[in-house]
Amino acid sequence: MTDQKVVNISINETDTSCEVPLLSGTMGPDAIDIRSVHKQTGAFTYDPGFTSTASCSSKITFIDGDKGMLLYRGYPIEQLAEKCDFLEVCYLLLNGELPNGSEMRQFVGSVTNHTLIHEQMADFFTGFRRDAHPMAILVGVVGAMSAFYHDTMDVKSEGFRKLSAIRLIAKMPTIVAMCQKYSTGLPFMYPKNSLNYTDNFMYMMNGTPCEPYQANPILTRALDRIFILHADHEQNASTSTVRLAGSSGANPYACVAAGIACLWGAAHGGANEAVLVMLEEMGDVSRINEFITRAKDKNDPFKLMGFGHRVYKNFDPRAVLMRETCHEVLNELGLHDDKLFKLAMELERIALEDEYFIEKKLYPNVDFYSGIVLRALGIPTEMFTAIFAMSRTVGWIAQWDEMITDPEQKIGRPRQLYKGATLREVQSIANRK
Ligand code: ACO
Numbered sequence: 001m002t003d004q005k006v007v008n009i010s011i012n013e014t015d016t017s018c019e020v021p022l023l024s025g026t027m028g029p030d031a032i033d034i035r036s037v038h039k040q041t042g043a044f045t046y047d048p049g050f051t052s053t054a055s056c057s058s059k060i061t062f063i064d065g066d067k068g069m070l071l072y073r074g075y076p077i078e079q080l081a082e083k084c085d086f087l088e089v090c091y092l093l094l095n096g097e098l099p100n101g102s103e104m105r106q107f108v109g110s111v112t113n114h115t116l117i118h119e120q121m122a123d124f125f126t127g128f129r130r131d132a133h134p135m136a137i138l139v140g141v142v143g144a145m146s147a148f149y150h151d152t153m154d155v156k157s158e159g160f161r162k163l164s165a166i167r168l169i170a171k172m173p174t175i176v177a178m179c180q181k182y183s184t185g186l187p188f189m190y191p192k193n194s195l196n197y198t199d200n201f202m203y204m205m206n207g208t209p210c211e212p213y214q215a216n217p218i219l220t221r222a223l224d225r226i227f228i229l230h231a232d233h234e235q236n237a238s239t240s241t242v243r244l245a246g247s248s249g250a251n252p253y254a255c256v257a258a259g260i261a262c263l264w265g266a267a268h269g270g271a272n273e274a275v276l277v278m279l280e281e282m283g284d285v286s287r288i289n290e291f292i293t294r295a296k297d298k299n300d301p302f303k304l305m306g307f308g309h310r311v312y313k314n315f316d317p318r319a320v321l322m323r324e325t326c327h328e329v330l331n332e333l334g335l336h337d338d339k340l341f342k343l344a345m346e347l348e349r350i351a352l353e354d355e356y357f358i359e360k361k362l363y364p365n366v367d368f369y370s371g372i373v374l375r376a377l378g379i380p381t382e383m384f385t386a387i388f389a390m391s392r393t394v395g396w397i398a399q400w401d402e403m404i405t406d407p408e409q410k411i412g413r414p415r416q417l418y419k420g421a422t423l424r425e426v427q428s429i430a431n432r433k
Helices: 037-041 077-083 086-095 101-113 119-126 134-148 158-184 197-206 217-229 237-246 252-263 271-282 285-296 317-333 339-353 355-359 366-376 381-404
Strands: 005-011 016-023 061-064 069-072
Touching (some): 005 037, 069 077, 069 317, 077 086, 077 317, 086 101, 086 158, 086 197, 086 217, 101 158, 119 134, 134 252, 134 381, 158 197, 158 252, 217 317, 217 366, 217 381, 237 381, 252 381, 271 285, 271 366, 271 381, 285 355, 366 381
Antiparallel strands (some): 005 016, 061 069
């Protein structure tokens, strides 16, 4: 006797049927294990955009979109954002447990010791046009890490995987800050290992060799919270990209570069940049209705950036936390009267009261507020997605590591529903119409 739950699938068309297992996780919906459906019935399953397909099992992050719940390794995001800093969250995502004091000291020590990048990597930057988008540079430079840090290249080696994770977490702030400095023509700043992770990033972004730089602790905390809230989000598009790239055994830095490329799009990580671009285009509260009308028009591809989410259909728990941080930062900097921030707050109010947005459950997502916070911190708009990439790196690498060690792991190879021409003969050129 087995207590395995099963599902019967029958296909009337072909008069075939099969019995497949129904898998249960520790939380969340059950999943129908369709691996044998094709073998048993000859049919594939069809799910463009993977809206109802679990591509793997994972122990890292849990989301309940209806309840607005996000857990990293079982801990609610609200508690992590309140009680931990970003590096503690990194440790948690990578190792499954929060660190104790000595584990944390050791982890911080390892990350801090790897903040420098190979001097020759700086040469890559000069190969890019000065006005290159930071994400374009990031895809290239992070991918190029595979050429510098290739000790064993053996993804089955736990030591190599752990070292790759530390290197990526440690070097991303250095590389992202270099992207920023390159675009402005200011000198690259070497990391300062006496500073904590987020202060060091602020220093490399905003400091110059000419004068001392002192970060504002409220602003540093706000940025650290952005890092925590973006650290992982289970099988989103960029994480799935990293897993798919890594499923062939590819080098982790190249896989993370693939994740960065995917994150760049406006429907994903590019949204916080797109929010600001949209607000700047809107320019004034008097134009909000015009933009909302466009967003509702089925014949207009325009979407209100920073609204809606594939998974969160009631509220985005990260947006609630980011909204709080947004107001803290605006208060600290006395920016509540800034024209663009007033516009953003008015847009939020109007959209939340609008029937279309209520009915379609389109709420401001985390990127709506993170874009506003990053702007208030003085970070140029085109750097926003690069900062998202830096925060998400830990999630990508934790998920990549989990995939490599999963005994069920296979190279990712989706199927298709072919709708092209049926079998036909090649005609000689003279006989073609
Ligand atoms: N503005 C106007 N209408 C919208 C918006 C929006 N921002 N988002 C969704 N809709 C509409 C769709 O047109 C669709 O309408 P229909 O039912 O009449 O066809 C309906 O709401 C459902 O939308 P879908 O596109 O099916 O939702 P999906 O889950 O596929 O997409 C997505 C989610 C991509 C995030 C979408 O809401 C969007 O493009 N938002 C704007 C971009 C954005 O902010 N992205 C950030 C995501 S968060 C992140 O990456 C951290």
